[in-house]
Amino acid sequence: MKNAHSNRNGLFLIAALLAGIVVFASHPCCADDGDVSSMISEGHKLVKQQRYQEATQIFAAARRKYPGSPLPDAALGAMFLKMREYSEAEIYLKQAESRDPNLIPVQFTLALLYEKLGNKNMAIQYWNKLKDKEEFKEKAKRHLKYIGEMQ
Numbered sequence: 001m002k003n004a005h006s007n008r009n010g011l012f013l014i015a016a017l018l019a020g021i022v023v024f025a026s027h028p029c030c031a032d033d034g035d036v037s038s039m040i041s042e043g044h045k046l047v048k049q050q051r052y053q054e055a056t057q058i059f060a061a062a063r064r065k066y067p068g069s070p071l072p073d074a075a076l077g078a079m080f081l082k083m084r085e086y087s088e089a090e091i092y093l094k095q096a097e098s099r100d101p102n103l104i105p106v107q108f109t110l111a112l113l114y115e116k117l118g119n120k121n122m123a124i125q126y127w128n129k130l131k132d133k134e135e136f137k138e139k140a141k142r143h144l145k146y147i148g149e150m151q
Contacts, residue, residue, distance in 0.1 A: 040075050049077050049148045055079055072101035074106055083110065090144060104133060111143065120147050 039062040046055035059079070062072035075103060077092035097106050111126035123148055131140035 014065075036062055036071055038070050039065070040071050043075055047075075047082065052079060052083060068099060070096040070103055072108070073099065074103065077106070078109070083111065086113060089113060104130070104136070108136065111140075115143060115147065123147055 039058055043055040043058035044063070045053070046058065056076070056079070059072045059076045060074075062069070066072065073092045073096035077089045077096060080086075080089035080092060090110070093106055093110050093113070096103060097110070100106075107126050107129050111123055111130060114120075114123035114126060124144065127140045127143050127147070130136040131144065133140075
């Protein structure tokens, strides 16, 4: 059960990464900033090609150009997650969250990340935030049950 769940978490993390960047790029905070969205999209193409250093440069440039936007940090966090550099992923995802605490894809990704890292308290905190969201209600309940079984 644990191995199957662990593999499923890996797939969810990658799915969150891929879907998250698309969601972030259309986030209302940047609806008028086609430029930040295009920069994120350009960086995402490089991530898909595993050209991480070039993607990092584009995301860093987007951070400098749009310092209030959560998108570059979310994209960096998702990229580091894909690279399995979890501490770096956490740093950037938390920075994106600090710029917009209501970004559901960031909360979802952090919940999965903390669960994967075995940080049950933080995972529970994020799943509890998501269990009130209609689209995540059932998924959050399943994960909270799983975490409860681990304890």
